[in-house]
Amino acid sequence: MVIADDQALGESEADSPRGGPAATRSEQAYTALKRRVLDNEFPVGSFFLEQELADLLEMSRTPIREALVRLANEGFVEIRPRHGMRVLPISAEDMREIYTILTALESEVAAEVAARGLSPEEIAALREAVDDMEAALVDDDRKAWAVADERFHRSLVSSSSNQRLRSVIQQFWEQAHRVRMLTLRLRPKPEQSTREHLDLVHAIEERDPAKAWKIHRTHRETAADMLAEILSSNGLTNL
Amino acid sequence: MVIADDQALGESEADSPRGGPAATRSEQAYTALKRRVLDNEFPVGSFFLEQELADLLEMSRTPIREALVRLANEGFVEIRPRHGMRVLPISAEDMREIYTILTALESEVAAEVAARGLSPEEIAALREAVDDMEAALVDDDRKAWAVADERFHRSLVSSSSNQRLRSVIQQFWEQAHRVRMLTLRLRPKPEQSTREHLDLVHAIEERDPAKAWKIHRTHRETAADMLAEILSSNGLTNL
DNA sequence: GTATGAATTAGCGTATGCGTAAAGAGGCTT
DNA sequence: AAGCCTCTTTACGCATACGCTAATTCATAC
Incomplete structure (x- = not known):
């Protein structure tokens, strides 16, 4: 597990012309x-x-x-x-494992931030992400939706005060990333999912940890089940 | 995060006289x-x-x-x-972080094994560990109690079918290990804790996931609170 | 053809060497 | 005493060298 919060995923490759303080x-x-x-x-x-x-x-x-x-x-x-x-190829079973962990940990974050409350900026970031998801839905732009979805979860997680928690979640999220991208066009239009995100924002605003926890857990479990279904019905055993 | 299940913590040091297949x-x-x-x-x-x-x-x-x-x-x-x-020195805040993660993940395991049911051997291993904890309590042998406690949790976790989950839990468990050992003699006699373990075994035997989940979560939260109390009241800010 | 053993190749694990640049020491100035 | 320049030291980052041994090829036997 990496404790230090890693940089964004952008890469500056070989030599970075003006890329920060000379990485090793x-x-x-x-x-x-x-x-x-x-x-x-x-x-x-x-x-x-x-x-x-x-x-x-x-x-x-x-x-x-x-x-x-x-x-x-x-x-x-x-x-x-x-x-x-x-x-490493990722199997349906692997995805199930990863989603189980993400479900448990992200729900924890949802409850934490709901209990503590978020700053207006943090709430705004979440809302923006949801807006982008809805816009992407209208345009039927799966890629844009995925990007917004990722932004939402990243925002949520980054609001946790638990550094280790942020780090582990990011880690598993990244592991699932490849498969999520590959199965994007196979899944039904994520309307349900977008609504669930909005519900979560509301629960957080209402400062209702139990509700936030439950919404997020259900959201995740639904997503996991759907993914499992997609993988099995398409015979994608190893990605 | 390490995915491969690591060996036990025993070490064979420099050259292993008959220690397996020549590690690098x-x-x-x-x-x-x-x-x-x-x-x-x-x-x-x-x-x-x-x-x-x-x-x-x-x-x-x-x-x-x-x-x-x-x-x-x-x-x-x-x-x-x-x-x-x-x-790295571990602060009270670090321990809180670690316990939050362990609580979420181990409760998941408790629910999983309660849902699936354990083999008689697995149940026996848990019971034995609890027995040893009780024996250690009678002898007032803190070290033995800690060893048995560790055995209990290790058995429980190793019963999970989720390899990644096992691996992450072990990781964080190990991080907390040092501090747990150092605070062993500062905590009250862990009678309550031993009983909670037994309750968990019962819930697992009854195949009641929700109950197992709740018992373990409460158990962990109690332990975390106690530890926080011990650390702060003893002024142990960095271990 | 398959199987077995010897011979060959080559990838990796580790040791070592080197240049760089950071940390620290010492001396000089104010 | 505090700042700051210079010089020295040295730990590390990385490249390179090398031997071991697993993997592969090839020859030979069945």
């Missing part, structure tokens, strides 16, 4: 490889030797190895001694 | 350093240079670095360039 090569390798994994740029299941990755990112094997150790620890890739690294 | 030095370093951290053998707050650790474990800096990357990722230590590694 290890860090670059980690960021670059992780981005490629999340963006599904590595064919799932295929292997990449350390040297290939080193050539790809134009650095030596040492920082590559450090990045791989981290990525393997976080569950994104597997390191098989003499075969290289590969992006 | 990186692995040895990771295991050895982690054990020392968990057993509180590194003075919290003090720094250790990579070379010192390399000398200590009689290997080069390379495997040490890999181990440190993992440990830092898992939140046990911090790496400060030019100052070395240090065991």
Whole structure:
């Protein structure tokens, strides 16, 4: 688990012309490889030797190895001694596991922020995200909807005062990201889901932790069930 | 987060005379350093240079670095360039964070196993642990009680079918381990706690997920509150 | 064709070397 | 005493070197 809150997912690749305070090569390798994994740029299941990755990112094997150790620890890739690294395929069962954890933890966040109350800015961020989701629904733009949905959850989670909680949730969220993107166009129009988000915002505004908790839990369970259904009915056993 | 289920915490140190299939030095370093951290053998707050650790474990800096990357990722230590590694002190706030996560996740496990039911062996393992806790109570042997308590939770968690869930819980459990050990003799005799464990076993046997969930959640919240009280009333702000 | 063993290849685990730049020491100025 | 420049030290980040051994290829036998 990573405790430090990681940066956004944007990547500045090799050399960052004006990109902050000179990250180390290890860090670059980690960021670059992780981005490629999340963006599904590595064919799932295929292997990449350390040297290939080193050539790809134009650095030596040492920082590559450090990045791989981290990525393997976080569950994104597997390191098989003499075969290289590969992006771990995610099964329907894996998704169920991930959603179970996210459900438990995010519901906790929902209850926490409902109990404490959010600043007007935080509430506004949530509302904006919901608005964008609704707009995307009207345009039938799945990608835009997913982006807004992600923004909503990210906003919510970032409002938690529990640093470790934020970190773990982000971690699992990222693991699910690839699959969510791949199944986006297979799911029904997420109208129900958008409404649930709005309900959650209301519960938070009403400062009703139990209600917020329940709404979010139900929301998550519904999403998990739907995803399981999509995966099985499309025979997607490994992504 | 580590996905692979880690071994038990026992360590075979440097060379393992008959210790399995020849672990790599990186692995040895990771295991050895982690054990020392968990057993509180590194003075919290003090720094250790990579070379010192390399000398200590009689290997080069390379495997040490890999181990440190993992440990830092898992939140046990911090790496400060030019100052070395240090065991992260844990504050009362940190413990609250950790317990919040453990509460949410372990309650999930309790509900899961109650819903599914456990094998007679699994139930027996839980009962045995509770018996040992009761015996330790009679002997007023805090250490033995803690060991049994740990066994109980470990058994429970290992009964979950959710591999990632098992892994995250173990991770946070380990983070709390040091502090729990240090505060053992400060807490009141854990009679209440032992009874709660027994109640949980009953709820599981009755296949009542909601009850199991609630019992465990309350159990955890009580424990968290008590710990917070102990830490603050003893002025233990950083362990 | 399949199976078995030897020979070869090459990927990785680890050690080591090197350049950089940060931390600290010492001395100088005010 | 406080600031600040210079010099020294040295820990680390990374590249590189190397040996071990798993993986693969090939030859030979069935």
